Amino acid sequence: MNSTDDSSLTHLDYCLTGPGTVGGRYMRRFWQPVCRSEDLPGERALPIRILGESFTLYRGEGGTPYVVGQRCPHRGTQLSVGWVEGETIRCRYHGWRFDHSGQCVEIPANSAAFAASMRIPGYPTVERLGLVFAYFGEGDPPDFPYPDFVGHGMVETRVQELGCNFFQSYENDWDLYHAAWTHRTGGLHIPVDPARITFEETAYGVVMRSVRETGLSSTSVLLLPAAIRLPVPTHNALAYRKAGPAWRDTYLFHVPTDDENHLVFVTQEVRISDDELPTYRRHYADYLAERTAMPVKEYGERIVSGELYLADALNHPNLVTLEDYIAQVGQGRIVDRSQDHLSRTDKGVMLLRQLWLRELRALKEGKPVKNWEPMGERPDAEAVEAVLRHEGTGVRKPIGV
Template identity: 40%
Template sequence: MTRAAKYLDFIHTGPNTLAGKYLRMFWQPVFCSHELGPGRAVPIRILEEDLTLYRGDSGSPHVIGFRCAHRRTQLSIGWVEGDCLRCFYHGWKYDGSGQCVEQPAEPKPFADKVSIPSYPVTEYLGLIFAYLGKGNPPPLPRYPKLESSDISLDAVRLDRICNYFNNIDNSLDNAHVRFVHGRHRETAGDEIVKGDPMISVAESEWGIKREVRYPNGKAITAYFGMPNINYLNGQVVDPEIKRADLLVFKVPVDDEHHIHFEVRSIPFTGERAREWLQRRREKRAREAANRAVLVEEVLRGRLHLNDIDPNRTDYVMVEDEIAQTGQGKIPDRKHEHLGRSDTGVILLRQIWQRELRALAEGQPTKQWTYRPDMIPTYPDS
């Protein structure tokens, strides 16, 4: 790979790749808080690394290595004891720092000499974040509007079957909306913005500010946060809520898969919110079982989008998945023909290339900062 090509390689995110090293400089969500109860451990794969996530009996989450240092079995099949995790195979026990603290059947234990990797973890806005980079982690960005006591938060984890950068590119693409999401808009009665958009983008302290104006005079504002965050007012497939502020993270799993995390601002609280969230989560879990299958069947020509129920909670995601996976799980960007409507995609790739070049050459990368006044807008009906 030439040096120039290396700077353009946003696709591969393993530990030894430029993009992988860059993404590891930021906190990344790895799981939804409500999906991990006390005393539970799960295997996770993030940025092409297999890891173990568990929540101690105290409620604190921890991320440690995937395998026991003894005979290398998978640690997530073990037992949580207090804030430690005991290996299923021979009972070696590790604390949240990855330090081995107990070795049954060893007449002369050497636990103090054994440890596995561990990573800083924190929880915010219903998501569990981990920092997989080197050294001390940066401050976790805060989003004050989403901390309001007047709203509830719906944290969502959606498994995707294409490279994460397909989805990142899509974050800066408003031209696709009238085509990819036309059927949902008809079903939801969301005809506020119509026609071909005029898209204006500019680099900001956080990433990219995007302003979009439509022929009917309506306009929207959205923000992209480096390296992989989209903040917009987006569609919610629900009879009670048409739209919501969405904070979206596109996190690589491996070269051909990623996780789409969303935090959705729900405009009610209390018992109504609890009941709504329970219904949504139950329906979402049922739909997740066949989402990838439906997408693959559409791409093979065995189904059409019109054959899929537009009232699915993940219908917008199904539409996006069909379009983005249809580019190829890893698309061939060398043969693209970009135009005026791709101005956001072009700027995004230029920024990524600049940052990867700086990282490769040992130069400082830009310190991105979110400001509380960076709030997405969408016109009233």
């Protein structure tokens, strides 16, 4: 089955997101997460790579994060190795200084007029949901579309790098059926009849509803261009310890670093009482130590290359993430969708491709694209709350662990 219904667009159009590409133009119309808040301390700068371009991310003395161009226009030094001064950043090489809009405000040993004539790009930035987001498109950014969590819990974030194109892992969000097989080894094996998965396009996204064979119903909201909000069972290592709640209100954001690599930012609300917090924090610290000792990307690449068997890594603290890694990276760095043979289990994947193609076609032809509204009240809120209160996780220990 062809992966596109429009001969002027191919599957590569939604994979390639570098500057000037139609996919890149589409992605740049949206706020993109670029860093976890906790990875950017005050008065520090970081180099970041997003959508095939490099930038400088820094946090001003007042606590606000900013994104400006990567390099100093004097002789090209990377600004992230410089100093944050107030709300500005100073280049380490010869001291040129820029404000957060990218305007040069000082050139030592030179005139103010020379400084006023120099600038680098500056990008709108916001900090929400435990993440820093930036807008890389033209004109004013859209309203921030992702509402805060409502349960007044603790916000926990993670970021995972995958060695494949971002669209592969976003397709996975639309592919609920994969859980029955990808996570069969020991993570999250919850069979679902494809006929009991439905999709409804709304003003803010696509609502995916399902009823699992266990009777558990679930509602996820797929938010274009590449995000999802859904209840997620607590990951393996914490679930085994019964640390924290069994389910978490979760956003996943898929962001290309370049065309063959991407980041998945995860932000979750952990609803936990003050009494439980100290114990939970101890478990979480242990979990992070285990996770650091067994990096998902390293283990995933070793399994895909044949150097390691998944069966020999069943004690991995993020087994579910590792299973997803090897399935998605196992498709290749950029899967050739012209070779797909789609089936009735791929309803969501087909719909995602149709939606992206619809929007890319409009963009390419200079026609209006859909302005997705910010997500308001959560659909099926009562049912979702019931899932978030659910005691059983559905996460099983793998056999032999």
